[in-house]
Amino acid sequence: MAGNSKNQEILVVDGYNIINSWDRLKEVAAVDFEQARLELLEILSEYHHYSGIKTIVVFDAHLVKGSIRKEEEYKGITVVYTKENELADHYIEKMLDELGRLKRIRVATSDRTEQEIILSRGGTRLSARELEAEIDDEMSLAARKRKRINMKNDIQLGRLADRVYHKLKDWDK
Numbered sequence: 001m002a003g004n005s006k007n008q009e010i011l012v013v014d015g016y017n018i019i020n021s022w023d024r025l026k027e028v029a030a031v032d033f034e035q036a037r038l039e040l041l042e043i044l045s046e047y048h049h050y051s052g053i054k055t056i057v058v059f060d061a062h063l064v065k066g067s068i069r070k071e072e073e074y075k076g077i078t079v080v081y082t083k084e085n086e087l088a089d090h091y092i093e094k095m096l097d098e099l100g101r102l103k104r105i106r107v108a109t110s111d112r113t114e115q116e117i118i119l120s121r122g123g124t125r126l127s128a129r130e131l132e133a134e135i136d137d138e139m140s141l142a143a144r145k146r147k148r149i150n151m152k153n154d155i156q157l158g159r160l161a162d163r164v165y166h167k168l169k170d171w172d173k
Contacts, residue, residue, distance in 0.1 A: 012095065012123075013131070014088050014109040015040060015059040015079075021110045021128030045075035047135045056080060056095075058088040089114050096121035 019025045019036050029036035041057065048055040055077040061067040061084070069083040069091075082091050092107055096118060099105060106124045108131040109115065115125040126134070 009053050009104045009106065010099070011053050011055045011126075012092055012105060012107045013040075013044060013055065013057045014092065014107070014111065014114070015057045016088065017109045017111055018128050018131065022132055041074050041077065041079065043135060045077050047138055048077050049075075050141075051138050054078075058082065058091050060088045061086075089117075093117055093121060096123045 015037065019029050019033075019040055022040075025036045025040055028039055037059070044055050044057055047053075056079075057074075057077060058080045059082070061070075061081040065084060067081070067084045069086065070081045072079050080091060082088055089109075089111065092109075092114070096105060096107070104124070105122070106126050107114075107118045108126045108128065109118075110128040115127075118125045
């Protein structure tokens, strides 16, 4: 897990904006939008796991008749579905009004107008491309770390196997 300063940070992701901005998710969404949403959640939950950054993903449900705001946990991240007539942008703006000056909140969206509002309300903006690059960097770092750990374990297992082999050989005499 990352240090304390990152644990104080909150990453808020405009879910549909990111899906419509990342090529790998846009292609999936063209066939199955629900699958694209799940893939985004998987990517962000893995990123959260390795970075330690509190992550909130907001999806618009404003066109869904009778929908109420719903929050759920998904593998360590918070997923928010807005209520009827509430845009993800509005939800994020309210959150910034409440917490933007108290906590470090970064908002991932490529909506230019929203980026200006985010900055005016105490948040930090992160474009969809910047978020994608940051996640890719974090995952590469995690993969290299896992590889080093696995190599170290393989070496230790090799030594253990040699010792066990020699002990068994000596024991047989």
